[in-house]
Amino acid sequence: MRIETLAVHAGGESDSETGAVSPPIHLATTFRHGPAAERVGGYEYQREGNPTNDRLCAAIAALEGGAQALTFASGMAAISTLLESLAPGSRIVIPDDCYTGLRVLCAEFLPQRGIEVLTVDMAQLEAVQAACADGIDLVWAETPSNPRMKVSDIGALARIAHAQGALLVCDNTFASPVLQQPLALGADIVMHSTTKYFGGHSDVLGGALVFARADDVHARVAHRLHIAGATLAPFSAWLTLRGCRSLPARMAMHCANAKAVAHFLSSHAAIERVNYPGLPSHPGHEIASRQMRDFGGMLSIELRGGKTAALEAAGRLRLFTNATSLGGCESLVEHRASVEGANPVSPVNLLRLSVGLEHVDDLIADLRAALA
Numbered sequence: 626m627r628i629e630t631l632a633v634h635a636g637g638e639s640d641s642e643t644g645a646v647s648p649p650i651h652l653a654t655t656f657r658h659g660p661a662a663e664r665v666g667g668y669e670y671q672r673e674g675n676p677t678n679d680r681l682c683a684a685i686a687a688l689e690g691g692a693q694a695l696t697f698a699s700g701m702a703a704i705s706t707l708l709e710s711l712a713p714g715s716r717i718v719i720p721d722d723c724y725t726g727l728r729v730l731c732a733e734f735l736p737q738r739g740i741e742v743l744t745v746d747m748a749q750l751e752a753v754q755a756a757c758a759d760g761i762d763l764v765w766a767e768t769p770s771n772p773r774m775k776v777s778d779i780g781a782l783a784r785i786a787h788a789q790g791a792l793l794v795c796d797n798t799f800a801s802p803v804l805q806q807p808l809a810l811g812a813d814i815v816m817h818s819t820t821k822y823f824g825g826h827s828d829v830l831g832g833a834l835v836f837a838r839a840d841d842v843h844a845r846v847a848h849r850l851h852i853a854g855a856t857l858a859p860f861s862a863w864l865t866l867r868g869c870r871s872l873p874a875r876m877a878m879h880c881a882n883a884k885a886v887a888h889f890l891s892s893h894a895a896i897e898r899v900n901y902p903g904l905p906s907h908p909g910h911e912i913a914s915r916q917m918r919d920f921g922g923m924l925s926i927e928l929r930g931g932k933t934a935a936l937e938a939a940g941r942l943r944l945f946t947n948a949t950s951l952g953g954c955e956s957l958v959e960h961r962a963s964v965e966g967a968n969p970v971s972p973v974n975l976l977r978l979s980v981g982l983e984h985v986d987d988l989i990a991d992l993r994a995a996l997a
Contacts, residue, residue, distance in 0.1 A: 632803075632870055635687040635688060636683045648680055650859055651676045672851065681862040685819070686835055690808050690809055692838050695847055696819070696831060696857040697856070698858070699818070700726075704726065704730065704832070707834055713740065714741075718742075718764045719745075720777070746775070747767070750781050757788075762792070766795045767795070770799075772975060776907070779807050784811065794812065794815075796816045797817055799821075803822075805916060813836070813837050819833050820832070824865050827954075877919075879952075883901065883923065886978070887924050889989050902917070903921075922951075924978050926978065928974045936960060945958040945995075955981045956979060957981070959979075962975065
């Protein structure tokens with residue numbers, strides 16, 4: 626079944642009691658059971674599972690081609706639950722360009738549990754190989770990366786990780802399963818901030834992990850989720866499930882708009898660099914062409930004139946809203962260094978663009994006026 630069809634129907638079976646085509650929302654926090662805790666209807670307590678969340682888990686697992694999925698209250702809840710399930714003394718590798726929350730978690734919290742974190746450029750396979758040479762437990766990939774849009778070879782990283790008996794986890798938030806399926810390329814676990822393209826309307830927070838196998842790793846993370854309680858609320862699950870149905874259609878337009886915007890910006894005199902894997906000039910273009918169906922709706926630009934030029938351009942935009950997050954219908958712009966906290970790592974002249982679903986000519990006109 627093709628992914629467009631799967632997105633509409635996975636987890637979307639009509640309600641068995643009423644025949645309703647739209648999946649119902651089960652808001653109950655507790656469920657009737659027998660005197661010896663027999664689960665009469667298969668459920669006991671919302672934190673342990675509920676029908677709406679189960680539908681979403683089934684849909685996300687199907688879209689990523691995984692055996693099991695778990696949903697979380699946020700993308701960071703998914704990341705932290707997974708990484709904090711590692712044993713003390715574990716060693717992990719993360720990208721040098723990655724989501725700020727992951728970087729802070731690895732710098733401030735994981736060392737408290739005795740977990741060692743190595744940071745490397747994931748686009749340089751020799752550097753990854755060297756970092757793993759003394760033993761590794763988990764390799765974390767983020768491709769395309771946030772915000773510099775670096776591309777990592779998922780298949781090659783899987784071979785390096787597996788040679789050391791390690792797991793490969795891939796953050797697939799920027800691409801979505803419509804454009805890239807890391808499990809099919811050798812990854813063991815896929816992570817999503819479902820807040821972004823899955824939700825698609827900037828109105829629901831969530832995260833997910835998809836596992837290639839229903840194994841001990843999945844069981845350990847599921848147990849930690851159950852006990853620690855970073856669970857996704859049923860209404861959030863319902864909104865995200867609704868977003869799944871239109872995901873392929875939205876991604877097609879995000880990609881088309883972003884490609885046109887990237888080509889416009891790549892020849893603009895005010896722009897020093899456009900980071901977008903769909904451009905043939907991008908260092909990761911060849912790899913992205915092999916492992917992605919299209920190049921996504923995200924890009925970043927680096928302006929001539931430094932931080933001042935970047936902030937002035939962001940302040941003059943009218944259709945692009947200055948806001949955090951991505952993947953919604955509306956186009957967003959963000960000066961990443963300003964929102965990365967006390968120790969920013971992004972170039973100060975970099976603006977990240979989440980290209981939305983407006984008419985692309987209007988978006989280009991907005992950028993042209995802001996850069997004039």
